[in-house]
Amino acid sequence: MPNNEPSYDFIREIVANDLKTGKHKFIRTRFPPEPNGYLHIGHAKSICLNFGITSQFNGQCNLRFDDTNPSKEEVEYVESIKEDVRWLGFDWGDREYYASDYFDRLYEFAINLIKKGKAYVCSLSAEKIREYRGTLTEPGKDSPYRERSVEENLDLFLRMKAGEFQDGEHVLRAKIDMASSNINMRDPTLYRIKHVPHHRTGNKWCIYPMYDFTHCLSDAIETITHSICTLEFENNRPLYDWVLDTLETECHPQQIEFARLNLNYTVLSKRRLIQLVEEGHVTGWDDPRMPTISGIRRRGYTPESIRNFCDRIGVAKRDSIVDMELLEFSIREDLNRSAHRFMAVLDPLKVVIVNYPEGQVEELEAINNPEDESMGKRMVPFSREIFIERDDFREDPPKKFFRLYPGGEVRLRYAYYITCREVIRDKNTGEIVELRCTYDPETRGGWSKDKRKVKGTIHWVSKAHSVPAQVRLYDRLFTVPNPLDKKDGKDFKDYLNSTSLEVLTHCRVEPDLKKLRPGSNCQFERQGYFCVDMKDSEADLPVFNRTVTLRDSWAKIEKKAKK
């Protein structure tokens, strides 16, 4: 049976079915980041999933900060997270929640659990608790404090909250089963003492709830219908259900796990990213080489391209490593149809057109975006002395090289055909410093009446009219597809790409490029997509970040020839 319907991923299938059977009339999800670092492209997958599903099925997605560990969390992170989610194009309305807003209710739930005889205060040290927990193959042992009376537990827990104890003296534990084959069920810790001020609740609390206790109850409080998380929480699902079942909450969301995103040539874990930042391997969370949302944004990626990327990678349960090229495809696709084209010479080589009248300047018409006529045209100044890309000239051209070489003719985009007549070198170094060329006045605009074949077209800028610019060429952060694949004791940082950033300081670009606003995208013809750096660009010296190169089939041919 041919089926032309676009297929849902397994989560959307569940949601659609719940709607169809009437299990739910309204879908509510949540995106629950812990504010202990910046969001990365892996979070984008989760954001697109959670917000995407609810917009598709007319539901709502809450933004909830899972802020139960004050020793790792900071307001800087909550601000950046909000900015990133918004930038990606999603709106949580007024539903900005914090697990810490539920601390009072969570505390009541804990009291309730104690009263039901389902939780107890354990006074074993952390090390002892670990010992008593058993191992993967051996069952654990009951804590000697497991049978404390409800009254004693209530009293102790109250005093924990009141600050009568030091960190680590007691914890509140669920009373489940120390012999469970699921280690998460061996009387997991629910509350710990931490005399640490919280970024939102200040000094109000010195006991903080653990994830397993907080998350399910926060979901229930917010009447979440589908609690979507990553695979590693699969083992926690029985505990998620146990807490809600035992407390008999009115709402019992369904936890569903999917495989987190992995991308080759980079790392996607906050722990490692924070390491790169703190140890100075990158300039910050928003370094354009970082896979963080802020890094990608500064690199020049568009929200649209990220969303398309997330659609393309799909949602499933199997661990996978997505090819970076898919991300690059997504941004090329978006920028190809939207980016304004310009000419920019990254590594300038001076060309004097000897038969062009000295002092003459022409304004030549150039198309702003061949994919979008509505973006119009612009005038580009042309004169006797211009710059071309050093790499577009070869004294000894390889096969199939159809750019400029001695005696060869090439088209200057939107300008004229020129022929190279003479190569000028530096007397001392031998370096080529200038090319003497002649132009054909009959080819204005780049056309010839005699239909003579000129296969190559190169970009250029007028020496006198172009403006200087700095260009930053970014490459992948790591040299190997999987930096975590630690053979012979190597650390992921051993695979850092030492040439992931190349700064070009002598570039010359079209004068109009000076007018671009920070953050704007554009294409440097024949080279790639670039954006004006949001932090370092200045009116006198614009700074451009290379978002991604254009596909380059010449580079492939050359590479093949070398082999």
Add this chain to the structure above:
RNA sequence: UGGGGCGUCGUCAAGCGGUAAGACACAGGAUUUUGGUUCCUGCAUUCGGAGGUUCGAAUCCUCCCGCCCCAGCCA
């Protein structure tokens, strides 16, 4: 040799008992004033392996193999 998951093209990923979608990548070719874009064409006789059930299996059953997750008072 405890438990929970997962194995379909180089990379993602559909497939839900009726005879292997799609995308990226790759390889050819056409068009092109970006060696860009666009457009054609090709790219899994086979679904981790072996048995079995069935007229028919990637889909059901059995066994085996491989990979991931869990022993935080992290999330």
